Amino acid sequence: MDEQKEKLSDQELVRQEKMAKLKAKGIDLFPYVFLKTHSVDEIIAQFGSKSREELETEKIKVKVPGRIMTIRRMGRATFFHIANSQSRLQAYIRQDVVGPEAYEIFDLYDIGDIVGLEGTLFRTKTGELTVLVENFKLLAKCFHPLPEKWHGLQDVELRYRRRYLDLIMNPEVAQIFLLRSKMIALMRKFFDERGYIEVETPMMHPIPGGAAARPFKTFHNALGLELYLRIAPELYLKRLVIGGIEKVYEINRNFRNEGISSEHNPEFTMLEFYQAYSDYYDMLDLTEELLVYLCENLLGRDELTYGDQIISFRRPFRRIKFREALLQYSGLSPSRFDRPEEIISFARNFSPEKEAITYGKALDIVFDKCVKPHLIQPTFVLNPPREISPLAKASRDNPEEAERFELIIAGMEIANAFTELNDPADQLARFEQQLEARKKGDEEAHWLDLDYIQALEYGLPPTGGEGIGIDRLTMIFTNRRSIREVILFPLLRPK
RNA sequence: GGCCCGUUAGCUCAACUGGUAGAGCAGCGGACUCUUAAUCCGCGGGUUGGAGGUUCGAGUCCUCCACGGGUCACCA
Numbered sequence: 217m218d219e220q221k222e223k224l225s226d227q228e229l230v231r232q233e234k235m236a237k238l239k240a241k242g243i244d245l246f247p248y249v250f251l252k253t254h255s256v257d258e259i260i261a262q263f264g265s266k267s268r269e270e271l272e273t274e275k276i277k278v279k280v281p282g283r284i285m286t287i288r289r290m291g292r293a294t295f296f297h298i299a300n301s302q303s304r305l306q307a308y309i310r311q312d313v314v315g316p317e318a319y320e321i322f323d324l325y326d327i328g329d330i331v332g333l334e335g336t337l338f339r340t341k342t343g344e345l346t347v348l349v350e351n352f353k354l355l356a357k358c359f360h361p362l363p364e365k366w367h368g369l370q371d372v373e374l375r376y377r378r379r380y381l382d383l384i385m386n387p388e389v390a391q392i393f394l395l396r397s398k399m400i401a402l403m404r405k406f407f408d409e410r411g412y413i414e415v416e417t418p419m420m421h422p423i424p425g426g427a428a429a430r431p432f433k434t435f436h437n438a439l440g441l442e443l444y445l446r447i448a449p450e451l452y453l454k455r456l457v458i459g460g461i462e463k464v465y466e467i468n469r470n471f472r473n474e475g476i477s478s479e480h481n482p483e484f485t486m487l488e489f490y491q492a493y494s495d496y497y498d499m500l501d502l503t504e505e506l507l508v509y510l511c512e513n514l515l516g517r518d519e520l521t522y523g524d525q526i527i528s529f530r531r532p533f534r535r536i537k538f539r540e541a542l543l544q545y546s547g548l549s550p551s552r553f554d555r556p557e558e559i560i561s562f563a564r565n566f567s568p569e570k571e572a573i574t575y576g577k578a579l580d581i582v583f584d585k586c587v588k589p590h591l592i593q594p595t596f597v598l599n600p601p602r603e604i605s606p607l608a609k610a611s612r613d614n615p616e617e618a619e620r621f622e623l624i625i626a627g628m629e630i631a632n633a634f635t636e637l638n639d640p641a642d643q644l645a646r647f648e649q650q651l652e653a654r655k656k657g658d659e660e661a662h663w664l665d666l667d668y669i670q671a672l673e674y675g676l677p678p679t680g681g682e683g684i685g686i687d688r689l690t691m692i693f694t695n696r697r698s699i700r701e702v703i704l705f706p707l708l709r710p711k
Numbered sequence: 712g713g714c715c716c717g718u719u720a721g722c723u724c725a726a727c728u729g730g731u732a733g734a735g736c737a738g739c740g741g742a743c744u745c746u747u748a749a750u751c752c753g754c755g756g757g758u759u760g761g762a763g764g765u766u767c768g769a770g771u772c773c774u775c776c777a778c779g780g781g782u783c784a785c786c787a
Contacts, residue, residue, distance in 0.1 A: 225721055226720095226738070227737070227738050228721080230738065230739070231738095288747065289743090289746095289749095290746065290750090293745080295747065306746090310744060311744075326738095327737075340747090342745075342746080362737080363737090364721090364736050365722090365737080365748075366723075367722075367736085368723090371722085371779085372779065373718090373778070373780085377779095427787065428786090429786075430786085474787090475712095475784085475786055477782095477785095477786085478781085479787095566784095584787095629787060632787070660786070683787090685787080709778065709779090711779095
């Protein structure tokens with residue numbers, strides 16, 4: 217205890233003394249209730265446009281809680297601001313209104329304290345909507361000084377480790393997460409209106425499936441069972457389509473035991489949806505519709521700024537075949553393109569450490585390195601090689617290609633959709649191919665899931681399915697370059 | 712994991728080729744009843760991320776470690 221006390225800063229000691237003084241005056245530092253009539257942002261919304269005269273005649277009484285963000289003491293009168301995550305409201309406390317004893321108590325309040333104010337709204341000389349405080353109550357004492365009022369909290373590490381401080385000090389951060397929440401609500405509305413059922417499928421899988429990724433492992437004691445945090449919900453959602461839920465979606469977390477970067481967090485949020493009696497062309501239309509809907513409703517426009525780019529969400533989005541995209545951006549001649557050894561050695565230049573590069577993998581690497589960074593406007597890349605798409609049906613036009621597209625925006629993969637592979641024999645063959653790759657050291661290869669094959673044997677209708685990365689999409693809509701800016705608590709090493 | 716950059720007061724940042732660690736905000740004391748980056752006067756606050764080393768002398772140079780950022784590698 218004493219050791220901890222020694223670590224307190226001078227300002228924290230001052231606050232402790234103030235707390236002791238408040239207690240001595242019989243004031244509860246952490247009371248149970250404050251019956252508010254309005255929140256700060258409700259006051260701004262409801263009364264923000266009222267004129268000085270209207271406020272004078274209406275004498276609007278409010279009880280409003282908030283956190284003290286600034287204090288300007290001027291002898292026997294004090295101006296201060298209280299805030300919630302949305303808005304700020306000025307308050308004015310005068311000794312001749314609240315009395316000398318109360319005014320002295322207010323002297324013990326600090327920036328950061330949470331208070332409840334009771335008073336009348338008015339407008340100051342300079343026109344700012346303000347509460348004239350008649351009564352006030354401490355609702356929670358703040359032990360620590362808050363960061364600086366002009367610059368807010370800048371230290372990126374502290375912002376992530378103490379997100380609450382980030383939210384208190386940097387209103388634009390609260391806006392990011394507000395938008396994220398609105399976006400997810402709009403997605404639900406979009407799919408609900410189209411007759412989709414929202415479901416929750418397991419987060420713990422005996423066999424991790426539905427994506428090429430390394431899983432996190434865990435253990436169930438009572439069952440003595442090794443389990444994996446899911447890398448994708450795909451195989452479960454398709455089991456539901458087999459079960460007759462013809463339109464189904466899930467918005468939830470996936471976990472992938474891989475590197476962390478500005479575009480990768482080990483846990484991330486995916487929207488996945490499946491629609492029976494559809495194919496990837498239907499998914500493509502639906503995706504355009506969804507993104508246009510989101511952009512319009514979130515930003516009220518059909519374009520947005522991302523970094524130094526303008527990104528347009530006007531239909532139709534650009535479409536390009538995987539092969540054509542490679543030819544256009546990689547600089548490879550068509551003759552080289554068709555010779556697997558050439559592509560594999562070309563890909564090795566980018567990925568010298570990678571072993572077991574196959575033709576399909578090599579094409580994928582070249583796509584990632586040469587093509588993706590150039591696709592800024594929303595672009596559907598269609599028909600990648602079948603070999604790297606083991607859950608997608610082969611193209612009806614070319615058996616070496618898959619009925620699949622990825623949507624790239626700002627160089628980031630945002631969505632991935634297929635005409636779902638529903639032939640159990642074909643699926644089994646693909647899994648076996650993946651198993652071979654796994655044996656050759658490809659730790660990300662898909663696992664063989666015989667239970668899923670059995671489900672397919674009961675008949676999966678022709679189905680289109682898609683996954684959309686919610687975090688990355690939020691990055692686009694909020695103009696953030698790092699995924700950590702759109703995840704409230706990104707994974708960091710414990711300090 | 713490789714490479715580069717960063718870590719200085721509660722916060723935001725200074726400190727030139729190694730020479731007494733500073734400012735603003737915040738805090739404390741005083742003045743002040745329409746301020747809003749309030750103003751005015753005064754004051755306190757530091758194991759410079761940690762551990763070693765070089766040097767008469769290290770925030771600054773070297774080594775190692777920790778954490779973060781960027782980038783490459785890995786990867787939906």
